[in-house]
Amino acid sequence: MFEFSQRIAQLPPYLFAQIDKKKKEKLDQGADVIDLGVGDPDIPTPKPIVEAMKRAVEKPENHRYPSYEGMLSFRQAVADWYKKRFGVDLDPQKEVIALIGSKEGIAHFPLAFINPGDVVLCPDPAYPVYKIGTLLAGGEPYVLPLKEENGFLPDFRSVPKDVLKRAKIIWVNYPNNPTSAKATKEFYKELIEWAKENRIIVASDLAYSEIYFGEEKPPSILEIEGAKEVAIEFHSLSKTYNMTGWRIGMAVGNEKLIAGLGKIKTNVDSGQFQAIQEAAITALNLPEQELQSIRDLYRERRKVMVEALERAGLEVYPSDATFYLWVKVPKGYSSAQFVERLLEECAIVCTPGNGFGEHGEGYFRISLTVSTERLLEASERIKKLKL
Ligand SMILES: *Cc1c(COP(=O)(O)O)cnc(C)c1O
Numbered sequence: 001m002f003e004f005s006q007r008i009a010q011l012p013p014y015l016f017a018q019i020d021k022k023k024k025e026k027l028d029q030g031a032d033v034i035d036l037g038v039g040d041p042d043i044p045t046p047k048p049i050v051e052a053m054k055r056a057v058e059k060p061e062n063h064r065y066p067s068y069e070g071m072l073s074f075r076q077a078v079a080d081w082y083k084k085r086f087g088v089d090l091d092p093q094k095e096v097i098a099l100i101g102s103k104e105g106i107a108h109f110p111l112a113f114i115n116p117g118d119v120v121l122c123p124d125p126a127y128p129v130y131k132i133g134t135l136l137a138g139g140e141p142y143v144l145p146l147k148e149e150n151g152f153l154p155d156f157r158s159v160p161k162d163v164l165k166r167a168k169i170i171w172v173n174y175p176n177n178p179t180s181a182k183a184t185k186e187f188y189k190e191l192i193e194w195a196k197e198n199r200i201i202v203a204s205d206l207a208y209s210e211i212y213f214g215e216e217k218p219p220s221i222l223e224i225e226g227a228k229e230v231a232i233e234f235h236s237l238s239k240t241y242n243m244t245g246w247r248i249g250m251a252v253g254n255e256k257l258i259a260g261l262g263k264i265k266t267n268v269d270s271g272q273f274q275a276i277q278e279a280a281i282t283a284l285n286l287p288e289q290e291l292q293s294i295r296d297l298y299r300e301r302r303k304v305m306v307e308a309l310e311r312a313g314l315e316v317y318p319s320d321a322t323f324y325l326w327v328k329v330p331k332g333y334s335s336a337q338f339v340e341r342l343l344e345e346c347a348i349v350c351t352p353g354n355g356f357g358e359h360g361e362g363y364f365r366i367s368l369t370v371s372t373e374r375l376l377e378a379s380e381r382i383k384k385l386k387l
Helices: 017-028 049-055 072-086 102-113 129-136 160-164 185-198 254-267 275-286 288-311 334-344 374-381
Strands: 096-101 119-124 140-145 167-172 201-203 231-236 249-253 324-328 363-365
Touching: 017 334, 049 275, 072 096, 072 249, 072 275, 096 102, 096 254, 102 129, 102 201, 102 231, 102 249, 102 254, 119 129, 129 140, 140 363, 160 167, 160 334, 167 185, 185 201, 231 254, 249 254, 288 374, 334 363, 334 374
Parallel strands: 119 140, 119 167, 167 201, 201 231
Antiparallel strands: 096 249, 231 249, 324 363
16 A cells, blocks of 8 residues: 655665575574674673663663753763874864764765765765665765775775766775775875865764774874864764664764754754763773773684685685675675575675675675684684685
8 A cells, every 4th residue: 555755665675685584594404503794793891881871870860851962971072082092182062973873873964965966975895874875865876986906995086077076975984894994094185185175075984993903093084184174974882892782873073064964863863862871981981901802802703714714715805903804705606606605505694795785796794793612613614615
């Protein structure tokens, strides 16, 4: 009797449907399936955050509607964290807004700045929400392929003039999901220069800034001088503090861009539970030690898995950030075919690269978010693969 709106009908199909079905079949056969598909940390949220939440829940003043933009104390904690981590100055009143997880902000942001027919430059492969948020806002996504020979950085100078004229936003995400690639400050500097010349908003997604294993910490785009004139950055406590279920994130940067996002949010949600914001303040003030032990664990897991994959003759994109491995599919297979073989022969679920866009074809993604014990089991199975 009812039909979905064109807005929904135009969305790309759910590409994991096939793999979900196959996984279920395998489970029904009684196989011991190891799921390396989802990027959701298995490690619990650090204790001090949970304890802070328990205390905050007891306070009646936290039971009422929160302010739309987030408690000032939360926004101040975000500003302090940005100062400490990146050396970036933010005005907590005007340049920080609380989000109900960064996905919410990423999906809503185009509604504030995109008119029908406007173009949004979206990387591919990528977190699907950049493209979907664009479509929901009536915008037109223009695909910027991320290629291995460019270190999975977009060649923004390649955008044709007529597209550039209609382009309003460019999305970037480093350290990157799914490729695990990192961006340098030099890249950001060129991007900001180009964005200013062409009057384009730079929207950076920094969800993985704290998941790194090298000497050099991943930068924020706001470290670049003058970035605040054109940039907004989305961040989240989800991946840093194992808080995916809590739904707390933030957007920071250009005052007008924050205000636009705030206008949309004021009209669709009523802010995040204050108790969660209070717990988030505790998180942002945790000693560095706490994060270091999480990084050490991922580093160990990465080593175990890379070794197994390489032993099997597979090629892993070398990186020292994120909890993902981006692996080349062997010759003669499509992403879907090889992922299917891993499920059939090893009972391991991975994500085919084309699930993140057509330019992800030829790769698959492994997520290091299962226990080290299970990863060891998975690596034993992979080592036996005959390619
Ligand atoms: C996980 C993830 C997010 C969003 O996380 P939230 O839980 O919504 O804060 C954003 N961007 C990328 C690239 C992610 O992988």
